[in-house]
Amino acid sequence: xxxxxxxxxxxxxxxxxxxxxxxxxxxxxxxxxxxxxxxxxxxxxxxxxxxxxxxxxxxxxxxxxxxxxxxxxxxxxxxxxxxxxxxxxxxxxxxxxxxxxxxxxxxxxxxxxxxxxxxxxxxxxxxxxxxxxxxxxxxxxxxxxxxxxxxxxxxxxxxxxxxxxxxxxxxxxxxxxxxxxxxxxxxxxxxxxxxxxxxxxxxxxxxxxxxxxxxxxxxxxxxxxxxxxxxxxxxxxxxxxxxxxxxxxxxxxxxxxxxxxxxxxxxxxxxxxxxxxxxxxxxxxxxxxxxxxxxxxxxxxxxxxxx
Amino acid sequence: xxxxxxxxxxxxxxxxxxxxxxxxxxxxxxxxxxxxxxxxxxxxxxxxxxxxxxxxxxxxxxxxxxxxxxxxxxxxxxxxxxxxxxxxxxxxxxxxxxxxxxxxxxxxxxxxxxxxxxxxxxxxxxxxxxxxxxxxxxxxxxxxxxxxxxxxxxxxxxxxxxxxxxxxxxxxxxxxxxxxxxxxxxxxxxxxxxxxxxxxxxxxxxxxxxxxxxxxxxxxxxxxxxxxxxxxxxxxxxxxxxxxxxxxxxxxxxxxxxxxxxxxxxxxxxxxxxxxxxxxxxxxxxxxxxxxxxxxxxxxxxxxxxxxxxxxxxxxxxxxxxxxxxxxx
Numbered sequence: 141x142x143x144x145x146x147x148x149x150x151x152x153x154x155x156x157x158x159x160x161x162x163x164x165x166x167x168x169x170x171x172x173x174x175x176x177x178x179x180x181x182x183x184x185x186x187x188x189x190x191x192x193x194x195x196x197x198x199x200x201x202x203x204x205x206x207x208x209x210x211x212x213x214x215x216x217x218x219x220x221x222x223x224x225x226x227x228x229x230x231x232x233x234x235x236x237x238x239x240x241x242x243x244x245x246x247x248x249x250x251x252x253x254x255x256x257x258x259x260x261x262x263x264x265x266x267x268x269x270x271x272x273x274x275x276x277x278x279x280x281x282x283x284x285x286x287x288x289x290x291x292x293x294x295x296x297x298x299x300x301x302x303x304x305x306x307x308x309x310x311x312x313x314x315x316x317x318x319x320x321x322x323x324x325x326x327x328x329x330x331x332x333x334x335x336x337x338x339x340x341x342x343x344x345x346x347x348x349x350x351x352x353x354x355x356x357x358x359x360x361x362x363x364x365x366x367x368x369x370x371x372x373x374x375x376x377x378x379x380x381x382x383x384x385x386x387x388x389x390x391x392x393x394x395x396x397x398x399x400x401x402x403x404x405x406x407x408x409x410x411x412x413x414x415x416x417x418x419x420x421x422x423x424x425x426x427x428x429x430x431x432x433x434x435x436x437x438x439x440x441x442x443x444x445x446x447x
Numbered sequence: 448x449x450x451x452x453x454x455x456x457x458x459x460x461x462x463x464x465x466x467x468x469x470x471x472x473x474x475x476x477x478x479x480x481x482x483x484x485x486x487x488x489x490x491x492x493x494x495x496x497x498x499x500x501x502x503x504x505x506x507x508x509x510x511x512x513x514x515x516x517x518x519x520x521x522x523x524x525x526x527x528x529x530x531x532x533x534x535x536x537x538x539x540x541x542x543x544x545x546x547x548x549x550x551x552x553x554x555x556x557x558x559x560x561x562x563x564x565x566x567x568x569x570x571x572x573x574x575x576x577x578x579x580x581x582x583x584x585x586x587x588x589x590x591x592x593x594x595x596x597x598x599x600x601x602x603x604x605x606x607x608x609x610x611x612x613x614x615x616x617x618x619x620x621x622x623x624x625x626x627x628x629x630x631x632x633x634x635x636x637x638x639x640x641x642x643x644x645x646x647x648x649x650x651x652x653x654x655x656x657x658x659x660x661x662x663x664x665x666x667x668x669x670x671x672x673x674x675x676x677x678x679x680x681x682x683x684x685x686x687x688x689x690x691x692x693x694x695x696x697x698x699x700x701x702x703x704x705x706x707x708x709x710x711x712x713x714x715x716x717x718x719x720x721x722x723x724x725x726x727x728x729x730x731x732x733x734x735x736x737x738x739x740x741x742x743x744x745x746x747x748x749x750x751x752x753x754x755x756x757x758x759x760x761x762x763x764x765x766x767x768x769x770x771x772x773x774x775x776x
Contacts, residue, residue, distance in 0.1 A: 177573065177574065177575060180570055180573040180578075181574050181578045183570060184567075184570050184571065184574045184579075184581075184582050185578060187567060187570075187582065188581050188585045191585045191586065191589055191648070191651065192589075194597075194600045194601065194604060194648065195588055195589065195592065197600070197603070197604060198596075198600050210608075210609060211609060212609055213614060214609055256489040256490050256493055257490060259486040259487070259489055259490065260487050260489070260490035260491075263483035263486035264483075264487075266483075267482060267486075269484065275487065277769065280765060280769070281765065282494065282498060284705060284757065284761050284764075285498065285754065286705070286708070286753060286754065286757060288711060288729075288730045288733055288734075289505070289750035289753050289754050290498065290502060290505060291733065291738070291750075292505065292508065292733075292737040292738075292746045292747055292750060293501035293502065293505040293508060293750075294501045295737075296501075296504055296508065296519060296743060297500060297504055299519065300522075312493070312496065312497055313497055315494070315497050316497050319490050319493055319494060320494075323490065376593070377594065377595070379593075379594070379712045380711055380712065380734070384738055395593065395595050398599070399595065399716060399720045400720075402599060402716075402719060402720075403719050403720040411606070414599055414603070415603065418596040418599050418600065419596075422591065422593055425591045425592075425593065426591040426592070429587050429588070429590065433587055436587075
């Protein structure tokens with residue numbers, strides 16, 4: 141599991157060989173010399189090293205022995221590998237239940253958010269109706285309401301509905317940020333599917349719903365994946381709302397577990413286990429990024445109104 | 448169920464090349480103009496439930512005296528106190544300290560992260576392919592780490608006991624005193640240096656990749672033409688590049704502002720779930736007042752002030768987005 145992460149620093153080495161290839165010379169523009177490219181490369185690599193260092197340090201820490209961990213002169217390379225930190229995490233009886241809660245929560249938020257958002261996106265992209273512009277503008281404004289600011293009333297409302305301490309309440313709360321984003325992003329995907337396509341399908345005997353399921357839905361699939369990945373990341377990493385709404389009862393998400401875990405007196409100084417916990421909790425999102433790299437960056441940067 | 452019954456009706460009537468926009472159908476559901484509203488209904492219900500109603504409750508609470516959990520549990524004992532809550536919050540020096548700190552901190556974060564990401568994005572246009580792939584890969588990994596974990600990592604990096612930043616500072620300067628330098632002793636250093644470092648580190652991937660993508664949209668011919676006309680690189684950047692990438696610049700600056708102004712998780716975990724007063728920006732302050740101290744009404748007032756401050760800044764962003772949205776259609 142953990143071998144996913146170290147690829148970041150290693151990527152530099154493995155990518156080294158092609159440097160000598162002068163294939164870029166064709167593209168070289170006026171006033172751009174090889175020497176300058178070399179300088180830029182060095183600066184860029186330096187930035188990559190600085191950016192990657194905290195992650196490297198986190199991964200390294202998880203494998204350090206206790207003796208190395210408390211040393212005032214940290215070593216930049218493990219002298220010997222120790223898996224004690226991981227053992228501590230898996231021995232924690234709260235770790236796996238918290239992970240399970242997060243999984244349920246995230247799946248619920250993704251499925252519900254994407255389904256609800258998709259329907260609305262179809263409406264906005266394919267139909268002209270009174271209040272359409274108003275709805276689009278509202279979606280835009282809604283995304284600007286700071287989550288922090290509605291934390292208190294959200295807690296109050298969920299409290300009076302008896303939903304604090306329940307995962308369902310948190311799943312519903314997450315619709316605040318998933319639905320507007322899904323609508324906004326899927327809208328542009330659906331607009332780009334020519335209406336002639338579903339018309340043609342209907343000429344060929346499809347009902348409107350048939351055309352919807354056989355034409356629009358498959359063609360929107362890439363958009364659905366992008367928004368689902370986004371919603372997944374948001375829900376998985378969310379902390380403030382979950383900790384507020386779940387604090388009263390025994391349910392915890394991984395993020396809450398992580399803060400509780402590291403702030404208890406016995407654990408506060410155990411950086412090895414903290415880093416191991418942090419890494420394990422981040423893995424589902426890291427893996428998503430590895431698999432959907434192109435989609436994530438394209439979807440989030442192009443369509444992102446909120447990330 | 449009504450869907451299936453209507454479908455059979457539809458089938459017989461839309462045999463011809465019926466356009467989607469105006470289906471010739473009968474029945475309540477199939478009357479055409481109701482379809483979009485039906486599709487919107489779940490979204491509208493959800494957003495009214497988790498957003499509109501809470502915002503109403505927010506305003507309601509701001510005029511009440513619900514500053515203990517007991518009052519929340521027994522709503523009949525809550526009282527309306529008019530603008531007293533606002534007066535109390537707004538005449539509190541601690542509140543204005545937090546607001547000012549938030550403004551400075553946000554300004555620092557937005558400025559540094561935008562400037563840095565612009566420089567890195569420009570740099571990415573000049574490096575060899577493999578270097579670009581390397582940098583982008585690193586960025587993706589950084590991006591994938593949750594904000595909460597970011598805070599923990601940096602707390603460890605900057606720890607005064609065995610922290611690697613202290614050690615690197617010692618290696619560079621040879622000065623032993625660096626080894627136990629406590630970055631968090633002075634909140635000004637802790638927040639504006641370490642706090643800023645965490646948040647900027649986490650924000651860079653989105654900004655760099657976005658700006659880099661935007662920069663690739665700048666037509667090469669335009670740059671060449673500018674150079675032929677005698678523009679120096681800076682002029683070409685100002686008059687060719689900037690106008691082309693302006694939409695993304697606007698959006699990313701606005702997004703940075705939104706995220707940085709309400710930042711919470713990073714500071715919270717950087718200070719091990721108990722940020723000291725000196726680390727209170729509006730996000731952490733709100734949490735402290737509202738959730739930790741159960742001052743629901745006062746926190747509501749703070750929330751309202753926060754929303755108003757953000758809206759004031761974002762009005763121009765909304766207009767910009769509407770323009771872009773209008774072009775898209």
